[in-house]
Amino acid sequence: MLAIRKSHFSNRRVEKAMDGFFNILLDSFQRTSGGQTMTDQPFLTDVKTLRERARRHMDRGAVTANYGADPKVVTDILNEALATELVCVLRYKRHFFMASGSNAQSAAAEFLEHANQEQQHADQIAARIVQLGGEPDFSPEGLATRSHAEYVEGDSLIDMIKEDLVAERIAIDSYREIIAWLGTRDPTTRRMMEEVLAVEEEHAEDLLGLLDEYNA
Ligand SMILES: [Fe+2]
Ligand SMILES: [Fe+2]
Numbered sequence: 001m002l003a004i005r006k007s008h009f010s011n012r013r014v015e016k017a018m019d020g021f022f023n024i025l026l027d028s029f030q031r032t033s034g035g036q037t038m039t040d041q042p043f044l045t046d047v048k049t050l051r052e053r054a055r056r057h058m059d060r061g062a063v064t065a066n067y068g069a070d071p072k073v074v075t076d077i078l079n080e081a082l083a084t085e086l087v088c089v090l091r092y093k094r095h096f097f098m099a100s101g102s103n104a105q106s107a108a109a110e111f112l113e114h115a116n117q118e119q120q121h122a123d124q125i126a127a128r129i130v131q132l133g134g135e136p137d138f139s140p141e142g143l144a145t146r147s148h149a150e151y152v153e154g155d156s157l158i159d160m161i162k163e164d165l166v167a168e169r170i171a172i173d174s175y176r177e178i179i180a181w182l183g184t185r186d187p188t189t190r191r192m193m194e195e196v197l198a199v200e201e202e203h204a205e206d207l208l209g210l211l212d213e214y215n216a
Helices: 002-008 012-034 047-055 071-098 102-131 157-182 187-213
Strands: none
Touching: 071 102, 071 157, 071 187, 102 157, 102 187, 157 187
């Protein structure tokens, strides 16, 4: 690293400044990785304690002692996201089958693709709920109430696209809030929701493109 640094920074003052910077980095790394210089407590939990903890409450599966959130609260939130995805699957399926006529082809293709992606999201979310020790709620009863996004049939192709765009924007807002709340409490669920959110953002962009295409 030093050789590269020297070849790139021939000026002595810059080199000195860089030396200072690297020393600070090195010092901070040693403090956090070794731990012994700052505190007597080791930075990482020792192996024996980790193993003991893992053996205790094995029935909790992926939810270990340092899981930072209440799994019940997380699975409740995820069940709302699951309902949102399921309602989106149903709405996109309805729109796909109702989009008729030669000029509806590109919209129909998007509706079908989105329906399939919402189904994948629903599956991912359901699997995570089970991993956290909860039960995914697939009950049709109350589905529309549990969902954040709405099921709107739409009278015309343009209506359908607009309603889908509204639903995506609702999902985007609510998933952003869920992600912010999860923070460092549950990084795995947060990452999953971040991936889902990225796809919802693409969906919204696709729909806006369709509106443009149909000059709506
Ligand atoms: Fe989705
Ligand atoms: Fe979506």
